[in-house]
Amino acid sequence: MGKSKPLRLLQIGMGGWGRSWAESVVPKLKTVKAVAWVDANPDALEAARQALKPPKKSCFASLENALEVSDVDAVLITASAVAHAPIAIEALKAGLHVLVEKPFALTLEDAKAVIDVARVQKRTVMVSQNYRHQPAPQLVARLVQEQTLGQVGVVQVDFRRDNMYPSPDMAHLQWAQPLLLDMAIHHFDLMRFILQKDVLELYAHAWNPAWSLYRDPASAAVNLEFENNTVVNYRGSWVSPSPVTPWAGEWKLGCEHGEISFTSRDNNVPDTVKIRKCGKREQKLELPNLEFVGRVGSLNAFVQAIHTGTEPATSGRDNIKSLRLSLESIRSAQEKRVIHLER
Numbered sequence: 001m002g003k004s005k006p007l008r009l010l011q012i013g014m015g016g017w018g019r020s021w022a023e024s025v026v027p028k029l030k031t032v033k034a035v036a037w038v039d040a041n042p043d044a045l046e047a048a049r050q051a052l053k054p055p056k057k058s059c060f061a062s063l064e065n066a067l068e069v070s071d072v073d074a075v076l077i078t079a080s081a082v083a084h085a086p087i088a089i090e091a092l093k094a095g096l097h098v099l100v101e102k103p104f105a106l107t108l109e110d111a112k113a114v115i116d117v118a119r120v121q122k123r124t125v126m127v128s129q130n131y132r133h134q135p136a137p138q139l140v141a142r143l144v145q146e147q148t149l150g151q152v153g154v155v156q157v158d159f160r161r162d163n164m165y166p167s168p169d170m171a172h173l174q175w176a177q178p179l180l181l182d183m184a185i186h187h188f189d190l191m192r193f194i195l196q197k198d199v200l201e202l203y204a205h206a207w208n209p210a211w212s213l214y215r216d217p218a219s220a221a222v223n224l225e226f227e228n229n230t231v232v233n234y235r236g237s238w239v240s241p242s243p244v245t246p247w248a249g250e251w252k253l254g255c256e257h258g259e260i261s262f263t264s265r266d267n268n269v270p271d272t273v274k275i276r277k278c279g280k281r282e283q284k285l286e287l288p289n290l291e292f293v294g295r296v297g298s299l300n301a302f303v304q305a306i307h308t309g310t311e312p313a314t315s316g317r318d319n320i321k322s323l324r325l326s327l328e329s330i331r332s333a334q335e336k337r338v339i340h341l342e343r
């Protein structure tokens with residue numbers, strides 16, 4: 001693929017989120033051209049066909065079938081999480097670059113296997129952590145790195161949704177670890193992005209409040225000790241009676257000389273960032289104007305990494321650290337003990 005030619009993209013997994021990628025994300029970048037769409041479920045493939053009106057012979061039931069007839073540079077994996085690692089390995093072995101939705105894999109062993117194949121094949125594997133590509137986290141990460149209010153000592157993160165009275169057949173209720181794996185991975189990844197530090201140890205408590213209809217814990221509280229005595233208190237819930245937060249949550253960063261607070265990824269309200277210097281009034285900050293936001297930002301970072309031959313910020317090698325925070329939080333909650341994370 002030359003730098004002037006668009007990246008030829010095959011997308012696999014055409015469920016609700018996959019169709020949203022195909023309709024409102026991929027077409028936004030001139031540097032990408034979608035050439036094939038795959039789903040193992042004929043109904044999902046047909047729904048995608050109806051929505052996208054793609055050229056003939058561009059929709060397939062498997063990656064293997066698609067690759068027999070399509071010229072492709074990269075694969076975007078938006079299939080169910082259980083299929084992420086096997087599809088990524090198949091695509092990498094076929095010599096293709098891979099952009100995969102979160103969670104990257106369901107076990108660390110599977111994630112490591114993907115990273116190893118990418119290294120051997122000399123191909124890029126990147127996880128789309130779209131929450132990083134929002135104005136507030138971008139600005140706050142810069143404020144923290146520049147130590148605008150000095151060092152960060154304590155961080156509070158609250159995420160709340162109100163699925164208190166869902167329809168009992170809602171699929172989400174049966175998902176494995178709907179909070180700590182499927183959702184909190186975004187928040188854990190943002191902690192790593194903003195603090196640019198590693199976690200030394202964590203302790204998690206996860207539960208279902210009496211009214212929860214979820215199979216696995218819908219609520220959790222996690223304490224994470226990052227390097228240099230920075231502690232994060234995380235509270236998340238799918239079944240909270242309190243007002244909902246934006247998807248990225250409500251954050252407060254306690255620093256040496258004051259507090260930084262932010263919210264991000266609300267469906268209706270723009271991101272906000274405020275700082276309050278000790279003894280002074282709170283001040284709302286102007287947000288950076290990002291050229292590519294959310295998933296478009298992820299896709300653009302993927303294309304740029306391939307063009308420049310550099311490792312993207314959320315490469316598989318990096319993202320396994322965020323995945324590990326989810327998986328170790330689940331283990332901590334199940335075994336009711338502190339988990340030490342050796343480097």
Ligand SMILES: NC(=O)c1ccc[n+]([C@@H]2O[C@H](COP(=O)([O-])OP(=O)(O)OC[C@H]3O[C@@H](n4cnc5c(N)ncnc54)[C@H](O)[C@@H]3O)[C@@H](O)[C@H]2O)c1
Nearest residue numbers: 013014015016017018039040041044078079080081083101
């Ligand atoms: N980043 C975000 O903000 C965000 C938001 C929503 C969903 N997601 C992620 O996107 C992914 C998809 O979510 P969804 O809600 O669309 O799920 P979904 O269950 O609606 O759709 C998944 C699709 O993948 C297909 N599929 C599964 N295994 C396959 C295989 N081996 N080959 C081909 N097709 C296969 C299924 O047939 C289905 O159509 C999940 O990993 C989810 O966590 C991310």
